[in-house]
Amino acid sequence: MKEVHKMREPYKTERKTGEPSNLRLENKMKLFVVSILCAFLLVSSQNPTTHWTLQPNVLVLEVDGKPGQQPISCLEMPENVVTSDNTNQDIIWKKNGVEEAQRGNWYLVRLVESLGGGNYTCHSPDGTLLNYTEVLIQQKETKRRRILVKNQQQDYLKCSTQNYNGEFHCSWTWDSKRVGKAAFIKAQRMSDGQNSHCSVEPSRHQWMCSSAQSNFSCSVDDGGSGISCLDWQHCPYAEERRQVQVTVFVRTHQFLLESYSKQFYLSEIVKPDKVRISKVNKTLVEWSYPSSWNTPYSYFPLTFQISQFSRQCRKCENPCTELKHSKASILSSSDVCQFKVKQKIKVVCVRAKDALCDSEWSEWTHVRLKRGEGNRKRKQQQ
Numbered sequence: 502m503k504e505v506h507k508m509r510e511p512y513k514t515e516r517k518t519g520e521p522s523n524l525r526l527e528n529k530m531k532l533f534v535v536s537i538l539c540a541f542l543l544v545s546s547q548n549p550t551t552h553w554t555l556q557p558n559v560l561v562l563e564v565d566g567k568p569g570q571q572p573i574s575c576l577e578m579p580e581n582v583v584t585s586d587n588t589n590q591d592i593i594w595k596k597n598g599v600e601e602a603q604r605g606n607w608y609l610v611r612l613v614e615s616l617g618g619g620n621y622t623c624h625s626p627d628g629t630l631l632n633y634t635e636v637l638i639q640q641k642e643t644k645r646r647r648i649l650v651k652n653q654q655q656d657y658l659k660c661s662t663q664n665y666n667g668e669f670h671c672s673w674t675w676d677s678k679r680v681g682k683a684a685f686i687k688a689q690r691m692s693d694g695q696n697s698h699c700s701v702e703p704s705r706h707q708w709m710c711s712s713a714q715s716n717f718s719c720s721v722d723d724g725g726s727g728i729s730c731l732d733w734q735h736c737p738y739a740e741e742r743r744q745v746q747v748t749v750f751v752r753t754h755q756f757l758l759e760s761y762s763k764q765f766y767l768s769e770i771v772k773p774d775k776v777r778i779s780k781v782n783k784t785l786v787e788w789s790y791p792s793s794w795n796t797p798y799s800y801f802p803l804t805f806q807i808s809q810f811s812r813q814c815r816k817c818e819n820p821c822t823e824l825k826h827s828k829a830s831i832l833s834s835s836d837v838c839q840f841k842v843k844q845k846i847k848v849v850c851v852r853a854k855d856a857l858c859d860s861e862w863s864e865w866t867h868v869r870l871k872r873g874e875g876n877r878k879r880k881q882q883q
Contacts, residue, residue, distance in 0.1 A: 559684070561638075562612065562617070564612055568613050576631060594623050594624075598620075598622075617636065636756065663793045666795065667734075669767065670728070673749070683728065686708040686730075687699050687747070707720045719747075730747065732745065745764065747762065768860060772854075775864050777791065785839050797835075802855075803854065805832045806832075810848035819865065851865070852864065
């Protein structure tokens with residue numbers, strides 16, 4: 502029994518020296534680290550989003566309507582110090598200029614439905630800006646919504662070109678209750694896939710998208726409701742084998758991001774400029790190809806539609822669309838075109854379209870005629 506007692510004495514002495522206290526402290530530290538890791542994993546498990554970078558310092562979060570959180574960082578740190586670094590309370594965060602309670606290198610963006618977007622800035626204690634992240638929210642697409650959005654996208658963007666030089670213009674119309682701006686533009690040929698790289702100029706009004714097969718440049722119109730693009734590698738004399746795909750990412754004032762895409766061949770959106778009526782006399786009207794149309798005309802022929810009206814409409818802005826005309830005449834020509842005018846005709850309208858594809862007609866060009874002493878006199882040409 503005495504030996505047993507002597508064996509227990511050292512244990513009592515160890516408790517008095519405080520060594521078990523160090524053990525308890527070590528256990529607390531382990532528990533603290535484990536709790537942080539669990540918290541990080543919990544955030545990840547509660548986060549219903551996928552995220553991707555639209556451009557430097559612009560993060561897009563795709564949400565599905567459920568509450569969630571998404572961590573963003575102030576300063577880049579090695580992965581092995583991410584959690585411990587967040588104990589540093591020196592970094593101050595602001596959302597849209599308003600200081601937040603969260604501190605540290607990592608900030609948790611709280612997401613509720615489509616809320617959570619904004620400009621997040623991080624600062625040193627003296628107020629110096631360290632970094633910033635613009636968070637944009639994009640709603641995840643369900644299968645049903647994807648079909649609906651795809652149909653809306655095709656109708657939302659209106660694209661046209663006046664020739665086959667590789668230039669085209671796309672526009673959209675804002676709803677009166679919503680305001681936004683183009684946040685990013687992507688133009689490519691359909692087979693480029695992920696190989697196409699797009700960047701924005703410092704002015705943020707021009708985008709460049711390049712790949713091994715194509716090289717596009719796009720600029721936003723002054724009004725912000727359209728873009729003009731050019732495919733620098735397009736050859737108008739070669740067969741167009743791959744469609745153009747244009748995607749416009751629109752950012753609203755509520756930090757919501759919407760994307761609209763359209764695919765087309767240039768031959769599907771070509772719309773010639775108005776023809777030029779150059780001569781009118783007693784018996785005929787003469788016009789020529791638009792100056793912007795491709796040459797030679799024998800390789801890029803146009804079909805012309807001619808309508809004649811026997812009465813005037815002085816209050817009409819465009820008699821070609823407001824007056825009732827008889828059967829229109831169709832004429833194809835690869836050079837300067839002429840058409841015999843019927844007796845008592847007072848208005849002649851002419852428009853054109855590509856003769857080799859089912860594309861849009863140009864806007865009407867009209868001329869008002871006035872007969873006097875056997876002569877025709879052109880009164881007005883538009």
